[in-house]
Amino acid sequence: MKIVKRDGHIVDYDPQKIRIAIGKANNEVKGKEKVSKEQIDEIIKYIEELNKKRILVEDIQDIIEEKLMELGKYTLAKKYITYRYTRELVRKANTTDKSIKELIEGENEYWNSENSNKNAEVVTTQRDYLAGITSTDITRRFLLPEDIVEAHDKGIIHFHDADYFAQNALHNCELINLDDMLQNGTVINGVMIEKPHRFITAATIATQIILAVTSSSYGGATVSLTHLAPFVRLSYEKYLKKYQDRNLSKKECEKFAMQDTRKEVEDGVQTFNYQVNSMTNTNGQAPFLSVCMYLGETDEYKDELAMIIEEFLKQRILGFKNEKGVYITPAFPKLLYVLEEDNIHEDSKYWYLTKLAAECTAKRMVPDYISEKVMKELKKNELGNGECYPCMGCRSFLTPDRTMSLGNIAHAKNYVEGKGKYYGRFNQGVVTINLPDVALSADGDMDKFWKIFDERLELCHRALQIRHKRLSNATSDVAPILWQHGALARLKKGESIHELLHHGYSTISLGYAGLYECVKVMTGHSHTDNGEGKEFGLKVMQHLNDATAKWKAEEDIDYSVYGSPIESTTYKFAKCLKARFGTIKGITDRGYVTNSYHVPVFEEIDAFTKLKLESEFQRLSPGGAISYIETPNLQNNIEAVLEVIQFIYDNIMYAELNTKSDYCQKCGYTGEILIDDNLEWYCPNCGNRDHNTLNVARRTCGYIGTNFWNKGRTQEIKERVLHLDNKNA
Numbered sequence: 001m002k003i004v005k006r007d008g009h010i011v012d013y014d015p016q017k018i019r020i021a022i023g024k025a026n027n028e029v030k031g032k033e034k035v036s037k038e039q040i041d042e043i044i045k046y047i048e049e050l051n052k053k054r055i056l057v058e059d060i061q062d063i064i065e066e067k068l069m070e071l072g073k074y075t076l077a078k079k080y081i082t083y084r085y086t087r088e089l090v091r092k093a094n095t096t097d098k099s100i101k102e103l104i105e106g107e108n109e110y111w112n113s114e115n116s117n118k119n120a121e122v123v124t125t126q127r128d129y130l131a132g133i134t135s136t137d138i139t140r141r142f143l144l145p146e147d148i149v150e151a152h153d154k155g156i157i158h159f160h161d162a163d164y165f166a167q168n169a170l171h172n173c174e175l176i177n178l179d180d181m182l183q184n185g186t187v188i189n190g191v192m193i194e195k196p197h198r199f200i201t202a203a204t205i206a207t208q209i210i211l212a213v214t215s216s217s218y219g220g221a222t223v224s225l226t227h228l229a230p231f232v233r234l235s236y237e238k239y240l241k242k243y244q245d246r247n248l249s250k251k252e253c254e255k256f257a258m259q260d261t262r263k264e265v266e267d268g269v270q271t272f273n274y275q276v277n278s279m280t281n282t283n284g285q286a287p288f289l290s291v292c293m294y295l296g297e298t299d300e301y302k303d304e305l306a307m308i309i310e311e312f313l314k315q316r317i318l319g320f321k322n323e324k325g326v327y328i329t330p331a332f333p334k335l336l337y338v339l340e341e342d343n344i345h346e347d348s349k350y351w352y353l354t355k356l357a358a359e360c361t362a363k364r365m366v367p368d369y370i371s372e373k374v375m376k377e378l379k380k381n382e383l384g385n386g387e388c389y390p391c392m393g394c395r396s397f398l399t400p401d402r403t404m405s406l407g408n409i410a411h412a413k414n415y416v417e418g419k420g421k422y423y424g425r426f427n428q429g430v431v432t433i434n435l436p437d438v439a440l441s442a443d444g445d446m447d448k449f450w451k452i453f454d455e456r457l458e459l460c461h462r463a464l465q466i467r468h469k470r471l472s473n474a475t476s477d478v479a480p481i482l483w484q485h486g487a488l489a490r491l492k493k494g495e496s497i498h499e500l501l502h503h504g505y506s507t508i509s510l511g512y513a514g515l516y517e518c519v520k521v522m523t524g525h526s527h528t529d530n531g532e533g534k535e536f537g538l539k540v541m542q543h544l545n546d547a548t549a550k551w552k553a554e555e556d557i558d559y560s561v562y563g564s565p566i567e568s569t570t571y572k573f574a575k576c577l578k579a580r581f582g583t584i585k586g587i588t589d590r591g592y593v594t595n596s597y598h599v600p601v602f603e604e605i606d607a608f609t610k611l612k613l614e615s616e617f618q619r620l621s622p623g624g625a626i627s628y629i630e631t632p633n634l635q636n637n638i639e640a641v642l643e644v645i646q647f648i649y650d651n652i653m654y655a656e657l658n659t660k661s662d663y664c665q666k667c668g669y670t671g672e673i674l675i676d677d678n679l680e681w682y683c684p685n686c687g688n689r690d691h692n693t694l695n696v697a698r699r700t701c702g703y704i705g706t707n708f709w710n711k712g713r714t715q716e717i718k719e720r721v722l723h724l725d726n727k728n729a
Contacts, residue, residue, distance in 0.1 A: 001013040003057055018043070023040075029079055034073075035071065065077055128282065129163075143165060144159065154580065159463055160511070164218040172509075173392035174213065175398070175422055177486055178223045178228075179226075180423075182202055199232045203268035204275065206228065225292065232308065235264050239261055296388065313367075316364050328695045335368070337354075338388060368655070372388045381420045403504050413486070429468075432512060440580070468501060472501055476497060502556045509561075513569070513573060515527055520533070566593075570593055570595065577593070591715040592715060602721060611652050612651050618652060630723050664683040700713065
């Protein structure tokens with residue numbers, strides 16, 4: 001017999017625990033109120049003769065109370081009930097001490113691998129995690145209903161970022177309105193920052209803005225290099241005047257001014273990269289930053305923008321030095337390169353940038369690629385015009401702007417009437433549904449599946465409403481950099497942010513995980529089969545979209561379907577599924593569930609078929625998602641990378657290539673650090689297994705991780721098959 005504990009975990013039945021529990025109550029009564037050892041054995045025998053395969057611990061306790069009453073031991077029963085109630089209070093009263101002790105001593109598996117870009121051993125990260133443990137405890141005990149906490153614990157849903165939820169003023173991620181802040185000034189820590197007059201100053205101020213913004217939120221942030229381009233021209237004009245004042249010829253003035261400008265761009269980009277990688281924000285890590293490279297955002301400053309993009313790509317190809325002075329692949333900033341008519345064809349003016357991007361991808365895994373062509377087909381604003389814009393952080397895409405008819409509700413100083421507004425918008429948070437659990441709970445019954453699906457969706461809906469309502473209590477004073485000084489808005493002091501949570505200005509995300517396993521359980525097929533499995537998978541995705549559309553229409557809140565990254569949750573969901581349903585071959589026998597709509601990592605499929613197939617599912621994940629292909633080392637096959645890039649442009653909105661670029665500090669090996677059958681990382685050249693001397697970079701779930709992963713994610717990485725090779729590319 002198995003016992004289902006309150007947190008959903010399943011343990012073996014142990015009669016000794018019943019004897020101990022009754023015994024403790026027995027010690028508090030006298031005389032005839034006591035039960036004998038034989039009577040306790042009879043109660044245990046009754047429970048065992050129920051012949052249950054599984055039984056809830058609460059049901060066992062109910063039976064004990066009933067049997068004590070039947071024996072006439074009313075005082076003892078009362079003592080047992082009091083004991084049970086006291087234990088429940090103890091459980092609810094302090095859930096942090098053990099976690100904090102384990103964190104400080106480095107023994108907490110969850111916090112040690114919660115984020116592959118955070119090192120739980122360093123004090124700055126520990127400080128964030130200590131606050132996170134407290135926040136999670138407050139969230140569980142006071143802020144969420146018991147049924148949502150229970151569903152979260154059982155892995156039925158996942159309430160993301162509970163470690164930041166205790167504060168009512170924190171949102172998930174954003175597109176920083178860097179243009180407004182640089183052109184019109186901002187305030188950081190009470191200090192007025194006026195418009196800079198040269199590129200290197202603008203680049204430095206941008207990093208200070210990024211640090212302040214990411215310290216006031218908990219997700220990813222994105223800036224656009226377009227917003228820095230005007231300052232390149234200012235620098236050029238400054239240098240040009242310097243040489244004109246020396247009475248040099250027009251040709252010499254322009255030549256020397258451009259040389260100086262290029263040097264300043266080089267220095268400014270280096271400063272930007274150093275700053276964002278060396279700074280630590282209040283989340284205990286370097287800013288989770290994405291940098292967008294989109295030539296189509298400007299006509300006036302396109303050449304200046306191209307100069308900045310070129311320098312960012314060159315510096316990323318070189319890499320960043322580790323503590324040993326060796327160039328390695330960094331995690332941030334994540335680079336987003338938009339493919340468009342000006343750079344996608346060999347005869348395009350900026351084709352040289354795309355070739356440089358391909359070289360960078362082959363060596364450093366970035367940039368990721370956004371297809372302007374496909375995005376404009378999928379993302380249409382309220383006027384019916386297609387628009388292109390970057391994601392927030394690793395994969396979160398805003399829905400098309402619906403606020404044009406409302407005017408400038410954020411009071412941005414760079415607002416353009418009649419044009420879609422994306423910079424300054426943000427996401428309110430995420431709750432994810434575990435799709436495999438829906439399927440397994442239905443036990444093969446299709447009618448039951450849709451019924452349970454709707455019940456779980458409503459559970460997610462209520463959890464998202466709680467997120468929204470909590471954030472709606474915030475005023476602009478809680479984070480002036482966000483709400484008063486231009487990053488997201490320019491509201492008055494004390495003004496509520498409530499309006500910015502409605503009318504499509506911000507999104508709130510219904511996440512989903514494990515589409516593959518869900519479809520496999522219900523149809524026996526993969527959703528990649530171009531038949532019954534795929535048809536059912538698309539129906540599931542459409543059902544998610546129908547739900548969010550209904551909620552959006554009723555509440556004027558921009559609910560959106562989001563392919564959750566679930567870095568650590570992929571492991572949690574897998575463990576919960578195995579605990580609830582046992583080991584099922586091909587479904588619950590791994591340490592992970594498949595991310596979002598992805599083709600499972602172990603399924604053999606070529607790169608182009610994978611991207612084309614996943615594009616159909618990406619279309620139904622408008623709140624965010626990313627597709628990828630696994631490749632070998634392609635540094636000597638840039639043509640293959642370019643072929644994939646051009647395919648992305650024509651077929652899928654957002655995709656990336658996962659290459660390998662690792663380093664062993666002990667022997668100097670550069671190549672792929674491997675994983676053995678025990679899920680331990682090792683250098684194939686010298687056998688080194690010390691994480692402190694292995695530099696490993698892997699795409700985790702949209703962004704690059706460099707600090708190793710939990711066992712579930714490590715197994716997923718180990719089982720990834722190649723979608724492209726150097727033989728037939």
